[in-house]
Amino acid sequence: MYSEKVIDHFTNPRNVGEIENASGVGTVGNAKCGDIMRIYFDIDENQVIRDVKFKTFGCGAAVATSSMATELVKGKTVNEALEVTNKAVMEALDGLPPVKVHCSLLAEQAIHAALWDYAEKNGIVIEGLEKPVTDIGETVEEEEY
Numbered sequence: 384m385y386s387e388k389v390i391d392h393f394t395n396p397r398n399v400g401e402i403e404n405a406s407g408v409g410t411v412g413n414a415k416c417g418d419i420m421r422i423y424f425d426i427d428e429n430q431v432i433r434d435v436k437f438k439t440f441g442c443g444a445a446v447a448t449s450s451m452a453t454e455l456v457k458g459k460t461v462n463e464a465l466e467v468t469n470k471a472v473m474e475a476l477d478g479l480p481p482v483k484v485h486c487s488l489l490a491e492q493a494i495h496a497a498l499w500d501y502a503e504k505n506g507i508v509i510e511g512l513e514k515p516v517t518d519i520g521e522t523v524e525e526e527e528y
Contacts, residue, residue, distance in 0.1 A: 385443070386477035392447035397454055400436040407504065409496025411489055415520040418445040418486065422453065422493040426501055430461040437493070444483035451475050452490035461501070465512055467494055488519050 385393075406426035412419040418441030425434035435457050439449040452472050456464040469487035473479050479487060496515040502508060 384480065385447075388451075388476045389444065389447045389479065392450040392476065393443040396437075396446055396450040398436050398450065398457070399438070401438060402434060402436050405497075407497040407499070407501030409493045409498070409500055409515065411492040411496055411515065411517055411519060413485055413489060413520045414518050416441070416485065418442065418489055420445060420449050420489045420493045422449070422497045424456075424497045424501060426461065432456050432459055432461070432464055441489075442483070442486070444479055444486040445489060447476060448472050448479070448486040448490040449493070452494060456494060461498060461509055462511075464494055465498060465509060467491065485519060492516060492519055 402423040402425050405423040407424040408421065410419065410421040420439045421437065423436045424432050427433050435453045437449040437453050439445050452467065455467045455471060455475060469491040472487045472490045492515050495512060498509055498512055499515055502512065
């Protein structure tokens with residue numbers, strides 16, 4: 384059963400689209416379920432995410448977690464965005480069914496991938512940011528499905 388927030392973010396997703404000449408773009412997927420998530424950041428000179436957009440191919444939970452993740456990072460600094468975890472995304476959505484937890488992991492990894500792209504484009508190091516995986520199926524335990 385999905386929460387009202389999950390249903391709302393699926394039926395009325397926020398920040399859908401793409402940003403031309405984005406400061407950072409992150410794409411991750413899950414080969415096991417077929418979901419693909421791409422997040423675009425527009426980051427200003429003070430390292431604040433002034434705009435964020437997403438495109439997601441996947442189930443309702445994947446769209447909802449993408450939408451909520453963009454809401455959680457918009458207006459935040461790069462370092463604050465790095466702290467947004469899959470757990471924070473799930474809590475903001477009032478939970479996800481156990482078989483959909485991997486969607487929140489996609490959202491977290493897409494944020495990290497966009498931050499990684501931003502750091503590489505600007506020749507900077509973001510403390511605590513590790514190179515993201517492109518297929519979260521490599522890191523997700525089977526029993527989560």
